[in-house]
Amino acid sequence: MKALVLDGIDQPLQLREVPAPQPQPGEVRLRLQAAALNHRDVWIQKGQYAGLRFPIILGSDGVGLIEAVGEGVEPSCLGQQVLINPGFGWGDNPRAQGRAFNILGLPLDGTFAELVCVPRAHVHACPSHLTASQAAALPLGGVTAYRALFTRGQLQAGERVLITGIGGGVALLALQLALAAGAEVWVTSGQADKIERACQLGARGGISYHQPKWGLELARQAGGGFDLIIDSAAGPGVAQLVEAAAPGSRIVFYGGTVGTMQVPPARVFWKQLSLLGSTMGTTDDFTAMLALVDRARVLPVVDSVVPLAEGEAAMRRLESGQQFGKLVLSID
Template identity: 70%
Template sequence: MLALVLDGIDQPLQLREVPKPAPAPGEVQVRLQAAALNHRDVWIQKGQYAGLKFPIILGSDGAGRVSAVGESVEPGLLGQEVLINPGQNWGDNPAAQARSFTILGLPQDGTFAEYVCVPARVVQAKPTHLSFAQAAALPLGGVTAYRALFTRAALQPGERVLISGVGGGVALLALQMAVAVGAEVWVTSGSAEKIAKAVALGARGGISYHTEKWPAQLTKEAGGGFDVVVDSAAGPGFNDLLDVAAPGARIVFYGGTQGAIPQVPPAKIFWKQLSILGSTMGTEQDFARMVALFEQHQLVPAIDEILPLASGEKALRRMEQGLQFGKIILQILE
C-alpha cells in the first residue's frame, strides 16, 4: 500500500510503498478514504513528543470502509463506513486514562496510508450526513472538545462560554458543539478574519488577544464573565482567563502550546471559587456521545483544505504555520 512515512526527527514525510497490514484477532482493517492532521503530527516530526520511534506512519484521524476483519470480529462489519476513535486502551477509570493508553499514529502506525488496522471496538459508524473527508475531521479533535466541554466542565445550556485561540480544529469543534446545545459562545484569536468566521459558525462575538486589556473589554461587551473557559495555550496568557471567568466558573485546558503557566495570584482562584480542570482526549463513551451529538444536530466540521495524500508534507507545514481555519484533510481515495 501507499503510505506517508516519517524516518526521523525533522525529516520530511516520504510517500512510498509499504506492506499492507493484516488484522490481528479482534481487529479490523480499514481502507481509508480520508485522514486529518493534528498538531500532534507536527510535534512528532519535530521530536517534541514522548515515545518516539522510526520509521512511523503518522495520522490519528481517519474515515473509510472496513475491508477485512480479524478472528473473533463480527463479519457484518465488512464494508461498513466508519470513523476511527484514535484513543486506545483508556482503561477502567473514566476519570483518567490508564498508563497503557495510546493514540493512533505513535506508537502504532496511523492513518496517513491507504490501510490501517485497529481494534474493532474503536470503529464507529460514520454519520450518514458527513462525507468521508468531513468524518475524518472529527475523531481526535471532536473527542477532546467533547470531554473538555461536557465531561470535565459540565457545560449547561444557556451558559456563557469563552473559547480561546479559535481557528484550530479542537477549538472550532468545541464552538460548534457548545452552540448546538444552546450555550452563548465567545472567542479569542490573533486574527480578525478567524473571529469573523467563528461568528459565522454561531459565536456571539470575539476579540483579539493582542488587544490591550482585552479581558475587561470582552467581559463588558459580553455582559459579564464566562461560566466556562476552554483553552489550549496556557502560558502567560492564562492569567487573563482568570480575569474573564465569572464567579464559580470552570476553566478547562487540553494543551499548553504557550508553555508553563507563570505565577498565579491564588486569590483570583479561591475568592472567585474557580475550578481549574485538565483534560486529555476522552473515553470510548465520550467518543460515542460526541458522534451522537454531531448526528443529532447535523453538524458539519469546518474544513480548511483538502489535499492529496502525496501532499502530506505541505499539509504539515501549513499546520505548523497556524494558517488554517478548521481541519486540514488528506484525501486518500477519491
C-alpha cells in the same frame, strides 16, 4: 500499499510503498478514504513528543471501508464506512486515562496510508450527513472538545462560554458542540478574520488576545464573566482568563502550546474558580460526541483537502497556524 512515512526528527514525510498490515484477532482493516492532520503530528515530527520511534506512519484521524477482519470479528461488518476512535487503552477509571493509554499514529502506525488495522471496538458508523472528509475531521478533535466541554466542564444550556485560539480543529469543534448544546459562545484569536468567521458560525463575538487587558474587555462586551472557558494555550494569557471568568466558573485546559501557566492565586481563590485539565476522552465520551454531532447535524469545518502525496505541504500549513479548520488528506 502507499503511505506517508516519517523516518526521523525534522525529516519530511515521504510517500512510499510499505507492506500492507494484516488484521490481528479482534481487529478490522480499513481501506482509508480520508485522514486528517492534528498538531500532534507536527510535534512528533519535531521530536516534541514522548515515546518516539522511527520509521512511523503518522495520523490519528481516519475514515474508510472495512475490507478485512481478524479472528473473532463477524464478517457482517465488511463494506461498512466507519470512522476511528483513535484513543486506545483508556482503562477502567473514567476520570483519567491509565498508563497503557495511547493514540493511533504513535506508537502504532496511523492513518496517513491507504490501509490501517485497528480494534473492531474502535470503529463507529459515520454520521450519515457527513462526507468522508468531514467525518475524518471529527474524531480526535471532537472527543477532545466534547470531554473538555461536557465531562470536565459540565456545560449547561444558556451558559456563557469562552473558547480561545479559534481556528484550530479542537477549538472550532468546541464552538460548534457548545452551540449545539444551547450555550452562548465568544472566542479569541490573533487574527481578526478568524474571529469574523467564528461569528459566521454562531459565536456572539470575540477579541484579539494581542489586545491589552483583553479578558476584562471581552467580559464587558459579553455582559458579564464567562461560566466556562476552554483553553489550549496556557502561558501568560491565563491571567486574562482568570479576569474573564465569572465567580464560581470553570477553566478547562486541553493543551499548553504557549508554556507554563502564570496564575494569580488570589484571584483564583477569591473568585472560587475551578481549574481543570482534560485529555482526549473515554469510549463513552466518543459515543456521546457522535450522538450530539448526529442529532445537531454538526458539520466539522474543513480548511482544505489535498491528496495523500501532498501530506508534507499540509503539515507545513498546519505548523504555520494559518488554517481555519481541519486539514484533510484524500486517499484514493
